[in-house]
Amino acid sequence: MATAEGIVAGRKATLGDNYLTHTRGFLSWALTLDHKRIGIMYLVSILFAFLLGGLAALAVRTELIAPGPTIMGPDAYNKMFTLHGAAMVFLFIIPGIPAAIGNFVLPLMLGAKDVAFPRLNLTSYWLWVIGALCAIGAVVFGGVDTGWTFYTPYSTTTNTNVIATTMGAFILGFSSIFTGLNFIVTIHKLRPTGMTWFKMPLFLWSLYGTALIQVLATPVLGITLLLLIAERALGVGIFDPALGGDPVLYQHFFWFYSHPAVYIMILPAMGVISEVISVHSRKHIFGYKFVALSSIAIAAFGFLVWGHHMFTSGQSGMANAIFSALTFSVAIPSAIKVWNWLATLYKGNIQLNTPMLYGLMFLITFTIGGLTGLHLGALAIDVHVHDTYFVVAHFHYVMFGGAVVAFLAALHHWWPKMTGRMYDERLGRIGAALVFIGFNGTFFTQFVMGSHGMPRRYFDYTPQFTIYHQISTIMSYVMAAGFFLTAYYLIHSLFRGKRAPMNPWGGNSLEWHTPSPPPHDNFAETPSAEDPYDYSRIRRDPATGGYVSTSYEGAR
Amino acid sequence: MSDPAHAPHLQHHFETPQQQFDAGKLGIWLFLATEILLFGGLFCAYAIYRANHPEIFVYAHQFLNKYWGGTNTVILLCSSLTMAWAVRAAQLGERRLLIVLLSLTLLGAMGFLGIKYVEYKEKWEHGLLWGARYAPHVEGHGAEEPPLTKAPPPPAPAAAAPPGGFVVERSAIRPAAPGPEGTVIAAEEQEEHLEAAGIHRRPANVQIFFSIYFLMTGLHGIHVLIGMGAIVWILVRSIRGDFGPQYFTPVDFVGLYWHLVDLIWIFLFPLLYLIH
Amino acid sequence: MDAHGSSHEGVGHVMRRRVLFRVLAALLVLTYITVAVTSFDFGRWNLVVAMAIAVVKASLVVMFFMHLKYDKPFNGMILIVSLALVALFIVIALDDTRHYQHNVIPGYAPEIKANTQ
Numbered sequence: 027m028a029t030a031e032g033i034v035a036g037r038k039a040t041l042g043d044n045y046l047t048h049t050r051g052f053l054s055w056a057l058t059l060d061h062k063r064i065g066i067m068y069l070v071s072i073l074f075a076f077l078l079g080g081l082a083a084l085a086v087r088t089e090l091i092a093p094g095p096t097i098m099g100p101d102a103y104n105k106m107f108t109l110h111g112a113a114m115v116f117l118f119i120i121p122g123i124p125a126a127i128g129n130f131v132l133p134l135m136l137g138a139k140d141v142a143f144p145r146l147n148l149t150s151y152w153l154w155v156i157g158a159l160c161a162i163g164a165v166v167f168g169g170v171d172t173g174w175t176f177y178t179p180y181s182t183t184t185n186t187n188v189i190a191t192t193m194g195a196f197i198l199g200f201s202s203i204f205t206g207l208n209f210i211v212t213i214h215k216l217r218p219t220g221m222t223w224f225k226m227p228l229f230l231w232s233l234y235g236t237a238l239i240q241v242l243a244t245p246v247l248g249i250t251l252l253l254l255i256a257e258r259a260l261g262v263g264i265f266d267p268a269l270g271g272d273p274v275l276y277q278h279f280f281w282f283y284s285h286p287a288v289y290i291m292i293l294p295a296m297g298v299i300s301e302v303i304s305v306h307s308r309k310h311i312f313g314y315k316f317v318a319l320s321s322i323a324i325a326a327f328g329f330l331v332w333g334h335h336m337f338t339s340g341q342s343g344m345a346n347a348i349f350s351a352l353t354f355s356v357a358i359p360s361a362i363k364v365w366n367w368l369a370t371l372y373k374g375n376i377q378l379n380t381p382m383l384y385g386l387m388f389l390i391t392f393t394i395g396g397l398t399g400l401h402l403g404a405l406a407i408d409v410h411v412h413d414t415y416f417v418v419a420h421f422h423y424v425m426f427g428g429a430v431v432a433f434l435a436a437l438h439h440w441w442p443k444m445t446g447r448m449y450d451e452r453l454g455r456i457g458a459a460l461v462f463i464g465f466n467g468t469f470f471t472q473f474v475m476g477s478h479g480m481p482r483r484y485f486d487y488t489p490q491f492t493i494y495h496q497i498s499t500i501m502s503y504v505m506a507a508g509f510f511l512t513a514y515y516l517i518h519s520l521f522r523g524k525r526a527p528m529n530p531w532g533g534n535s536l537e538w539h540t541p542s543p544p545p546h547d548n549f550a551e552t553p554s555a556e557d558p559y560d561y562s563r564i565r566r567d568p569a570t571g572g573y574v575s576t577s578y579e580g581a582r
Numbered sequence: 583m584s585d586p587a588h589a590p591h592l593q594h595h596f597e598t599p600q601q602q603f604d605a606g607k608l609g610i611w612l613f614l615a616t617e618i619l620l621f622g623g624l625f626c627a628y629a630i631y632r633a634n635h636p637e638i639f640v641y642a643h644q645f646l647n648k649y650w651g652g653t654n655t656v657i658l659l660c661s662s663l664t665m666a667w668a669v670r671a672a673q674l675g676e677r678r679l680l681i682v683l684l685s686l687t688l689l690g691a692m693g694f695l696g697i698k699y700v701e702y703k704e705k706w707e708h709g710l711l712w713g714a715r716y717a718p719h720v721e722g723h724g725a726e727e728p729p730l731t732k733a734p735p736p737p738a739p740a741a742a743a744p745p746g747g748f749v750v751e752r753s754a755i756r757p758a759a760p761g762p763e764g765t766v767i768a769a770e771e772q773e774e775h776l777e778a779a780g781i782h783r784r785p786a787n788v789q790i791f792f793s794i795y796f797l798m799t800g801l802h803g804i805h806v807l808i809g810m811g812a813i814v815w816i817l818v819r820s821i822r823g824d825f826g827p828q829y830f831t832p833v834d835f836v837g838l839y840w841h842l843v844d845l846i847w848i849f850l851f852p853l854l855y856l857i858h
Numbered sequence: 859m860d861a862h863g864s865s866h867e868g869v870g871h872v873m874r875r876r877v878l879f880r881v882l883a884a885l886l887v888l889t890y891i892t893v894a895v896t897s898f899d900f901g902r903w904n905l906v907v908a909m910a911i912a913v914v915k916a917s918l919v920v921m922f923f924m925h926l927k928y929d930k931p932f933n934g935m936i937l938i939v940s941l942a943l944v945a946l947f948i949v950i951a952l953d954d955t956r957h958y959q960h961n962v963i964p965g966y967a968p969e970i971k972a973n974t975q
């Protein structure tokens with residue numbers, strides 16, 4: 027692998043030639059076709075978006091610590107929660123695990139050299155950057171105050187930067203579509219011989235289900251946003267009753283994408299949990315086929331329930347009833363997964379390290395989030411709690427307690443592989459504890475608040491809710507402390523962390539059979555596929571601090 | 583492990599040219615699926631407005647010229663033929679023929695857009711535009727009638743005071759007027775008054791038809807433009823001699839895109855131009 | 859897919875010219891029929907007739923010009939699934955609007971108005 031470009035000097039040489047050191051210079055990253063570098067660029071970028079969205083959240087919570095204006099006026103407040111929602115949804119969570127982790131891990135898990143379309147992958151990244159700049163530009167130059175859902179008729183009449191933001195979201199949609207397209211083709215075509223569909227790691231099944239949704243649902247968001255832009259820029263009138271249009275139609279269009287979108291957010295997270303729970307309990311995943319097929323079931327059913335966001339919009343009674351019934355059905359595949367993860371843990375050799383702590387955290391917080399989804403799916407309850415903090419708490423429990431927690435689990439699980447470094451485990455556990463306590467404190471109180479009637483997106487509130495808001499805000503600071511601590515020790519590990527062995531956790535999927543960090547071409551020779559959850563031939567190796575596979579002759 | 587006669591176009595992460603070709607095909611079909619869903623939203627809007635307000639569509643489509651539409655259909659179908667034939671030519675290494683066929687396809691596309699320009703220009707001149715810009719003045723079609731849609735509500739106070747005092751982005755849609763003017767009931771009463779007085783008019787909200795017409799044909803036209811760009815690109819590469827039996831996939835895939843553009847028009851034509 | 863009946867070592871199926879021309883001829887005939895049929899009135903079935911002819915034309919384009927007939931079945935599945943999703947969206951949204959839209963848009967839709975008053 028040593029080429030003229032690959033020869034490096036200085037202390038990096040001790041890591042050997044790997045994808046990080048293979049070539050140097052800004053352009054070698056900006057124009058890279060290496061999926062691992064693209065994954066890292068995505069990771070850094072979406073973490074910046076997470077920071078932006080997180081700071082906006084802290085601003086929102088700080089404002090709400092007392093009734094009336096605290097640090098901002100009502101218009102600024104509207105813009106702040108819109109920024110929080112839009113940045114978190116479009117810039118962080120939708121690209122999220124697939125772009126930042128999947129790009130890196132997916133080809134490795136397949137023993138492949140790259141994704142099917144590396145140039146499309148790079149394009150996907152730069153589209154993210156352009157879309158992000160559009161959206162952030164919109165915020166900087168006046169902001170948007172419609173909420174991230176851009177409901178008509180307000181979004182078609184307000185004098186804020188709706189077009190710039192929706193244009194950004196439109197471009198981001200293409201980024202998402204291209205990632206999904208790439209992953210579908212890669213999984214279909216670049217599996218090694220011997221790796222049939224039912225021998226793939228479950229993370230890949232979940233990425234496949236996610237990719238199906240990305241490809242099929244995102245274009246509908248595209249047309250929705252185009253219609254909104256046309257309405258504002260040209261006065262098309264599709265959503266304006268005075269011109270014969272229908273504002274509720276916007277909601278049908280918007281949620282036809284945005285409900286499947288939440289499965290884009292959670293499916294990869296579930297895939298991560300399958301990996302983390304199995305590896306860190308040293309036990310074969312229970313019910314592999316059920317977990318695998320449930321990913322596809324979630325993707326399919328996810329297209330059938332969008333009307334449950336519209337129960338109080340004036341939707342017909344028939345539609346309400348049908349969507350409510352279908353919403354109950356979509357919980358079933360998710361529940362199947364939870365049972366299988368629990369069964370995997372049962373009698374496992376559980377390692378309570380940081381990835382596993384986040385994995386266990388997921389089981390608790392995602393279950394709460396999922397169960398409260400059933401509450402909301404029941405028409406009789408939703409009519410009362412729609413647009414209250416109950417809904418806010420529900421989706422934060424699934425999006426944050428589900429997707430973000432799993433993202434943290436993934437980050438810690440694959441950090442050694444991506445960076446070649448180990449982070450401080452003790453600080454990892456403290457960070458996890460802070461996040462767990464802070465998160466539950468922040469959002470559980472919101473369930474209570476919401477069921478008592480506190481509406482969402484409200485700048486002000488009556489004194490009866492003050493205590494809940496205070497608790498929620500204080501605990502959000504605890505959560506933020508957890509994140510800042512995590513950022514600190516992860517960044518610190520890049521400079522001072524212990525060198526990571528090839529297989530620090532003892533996994534058997536193919537990414538653990540190549541050095542940490544991997545070489546530019548991933549594998550010296552294409553590995554053969556075996557059961558990724560069979561740990562019987564993996565033994566601890568005290569010399570490296572990791573594990574070795576006794577089935578590979580001459581493995582380090 | 584890899585093919586010793588390593589084809590020059592084989593990318594390093596694929597093992598055989600067949601695998602690379604199949605992967606590309608799968609990729610382009612997935613992309614076509616996204617286009618189907620993009621236009622699907624517009625077809626949905628069409629279906630909804632037509633089903634709920636058939637009178638608008640029956641009335642307004644007569645302003646479209648079905649012979650222009652039919653000609654455009656024929657042009658696109660022929661250009662699909664030349665495109666499919668071009669793919670064959672590329673596969674067989676018939677470079678001259680490939681160049682001729684791609685050029686013919688391009689000409690067809692230009693013809694299509696030319697006719698669309700003529701149609702749009704005519705609509706513009708007669709004020710038959712979308713939504714807020716609908717201001718018809720076509721002879722013999724009731725130009726002298728009182729305006730159908732209510733006059734736009736009084737401006738200024740209706741617009742929300744922009745935060746910070748300055749307007750960042752103004753929408754072309756006015757907020758609804760407050761009070762009874764902005765409700766459905768007032769409009770219906772106005773309708774009933776006029777009907778009682780024996781004034782028969784064209785349906786309310788005819789502009790909805792034109793909104794949908796311009797949205798659908800406009801988005802389609804943009805796709806034709808993009809297709810033209812793609813065809814120019816492979817035309818240049820054909821002239822350079824890039825394509826042959828070993829490597830013709832860009833022609834194949836641009837071809838598939840072009841056929842999709844044709845497919846969408848196959849449905850747009852009867853839905854917009856041929857309503858009874 | 860192996861190349862059918864061609865003398866080169868490429869990777870795809872090559873369309874015969876005769877097939878392409880015949881498909882175009884069929885498409886042109888169907889286009890003529892589409893326009894001609896507008897002089898007959900089938901009442902509610904007008905739209906169905908028009909769409910049926912369009913579907914036949916579309917199938918010809920898909921099967922032959924896009925050579926899906928000679929392609930891997932999975933690619934056809936992708937087409938079917940995307941069309942099914944569009945159909946699902948249209949059916950449900952349409953049904954819903956037929957129930958509530960008269961409350962939202964000024965103007966008239968006589969049937970619905972009659973049924974709800």
